[in-house]
Amino acid sequence: MSSELVSHGPVVDVSQAREIADDLVVIPDRGAGLVPNIGVIGGSDSVLVVDTGLGPGNAENVLAFATEYAAGRRLYLTTTHFHPEHAFGAQVFAGAATYLVNSAQAADLSGKGPGYLEMFRGLGEPVARRLEGVELVTPDVVYGDTHDLDLGSRVVRLSATGRAHSRGDQVVSVPDAGVLFTGDLVEAGQFAIFPWFPPHDTDVSGLRWIEVLERLIGTGPRLVVPGHGAVSGPDVLTDVRDYLELLRDETWARCRSAVAEETIAAEVEALLVQRYPDWSGREWVTKGVGCFCAEFTA
Template identity: 75%
Template sequence: MPFEPLTHEPAVEPGQAVEIARDLVVIPNHGVDLVPNIGVIGGAHSVLVVDTGLGPRNAEKVLTFAAEQARGRRLYLTTTHFHPEHAFGAQVFADHATYLVNSAQAADLVHKGPAYLDMFRGLGTPVARNLEGVDLVAPDVVYDEAHELDLGGRIVRLAATGRAHSKGDQVVTVPDAGVLFTGDLVETGQFAIFPWFPPYDTDVSGQRWIEVLRRLDAAGPDLVVPGHGDVSGRRVLTDVREYLELLRDETWQRRDSALPEETIAAEVEALMIERHPEWEGRDWISKGVGCLCAEHSGHETASAGETAESPSA
């Protein structure tokens, strides 16, 4: 979610798809704002699509591409979380695929989907145009913590991580290929996206996010497909976690000295840009500081309760 109106077309480009493992294709976003990385994972009898792109027209392109890849195999769709560029094209798949997500994400879609639709329509003409005709459809199958999907000779594991980037984050693992789809829990080449919009949306948690990344890293994937940015090795999980830890530590240190949030944001932003001058999305740093300031008040007692919610990942 950029803050400046977007002037470019947030277009998914299936022609640029790359096979990163056997029968496992990623349509890369090539760093284009509001375009996610999209996965098409094949097995002997079924194919799973991960994320739809922004709005029905992008999703049509994804569906056409996936159907070509599938060559008659059954189609499934899942989405990493409810944010518009990841999930607001699901309607297009309705008669063609079984749509499957975790229950927390399904709840996000119901409770927050309409407000996000309004908010995103304010992000400029190309975005608004792509959101014309969006219909927020309910998933066909909902699971709570984890779900194993058999594609035929290939099991794909879907797992709710518990609240982090959003309340309903989900990761998708392809164990035989060592591939992990993280949604927006990981971005490469940019500062972590904190959708911290008080009072409307305060679900993002920097603290829980750090713990989720630790668990994902412990599972030892070989390849990580982030929500946005280049497909990377496992190392990116550490890079993002270390950024979040530094953001937290620098924010909390200043909070302990009772500095006002604006001062903290300005100082921490300068520090983080100095650390990662090549990263984009600098607006997200102060959003992260805001989130972590809110989490600071409870941090002494937080550790006991932090792991209580959805331990799976």
């Protein structure tokens, strides 16, 4: 855990916001733990905020930044998925912005949100402090598969991907700018985050995740804003897809040999850390092995 996370908790620093396309800025995670990349996408009439940061304090700073940036334009909020650092500040936007998510994410928020709130509070006092006063809210607008949001002279498409990193994953595409927000379907310079916590949460699907990435690669974005890590070119989609395929193949090869899962995890982690020595989040490799073991078909 980073020294900043220990001392201050996960802090969204809005002063670091930078424009990556016309009327489109990203508040970067700066490599800080439990801090997502946050988007602010403008049109002539409205502004869409993508993700809130962890807890009300971070969300208040994001809302203040977005309100100033909007300069009188209407505000919308969406979240890439229900996990706490992405969505557990939505209450702050009530009355100031219209909150939109897909139906699977809305179900995750209501059904699994309370359990994740308690789990994250257990990550230590700095994180728990950031989560003080969290209230899980009901979105204002819930859509099915896709929703085209007209911001005025710019249409942003919200697309539910189906089960992958979570059941309610959503990507946000800005076609005129060639920008794609992926949430935790993609991390740059980090091992893929597998929220594999049996028996409490086994919704993540490595196989479906690979299928989703194949589709996203086919959309040909110019820039990709990952859930965590640096804003990247489209190659980051291929990098993550290739990693997941390698994780699957190495796990399944050992499953076919009836190797114990504990041994599989140790061997595969060692191999993949050697293959990707500069990536962070090594603890997620073992979680990924568990997921792919559960999805193994002989």
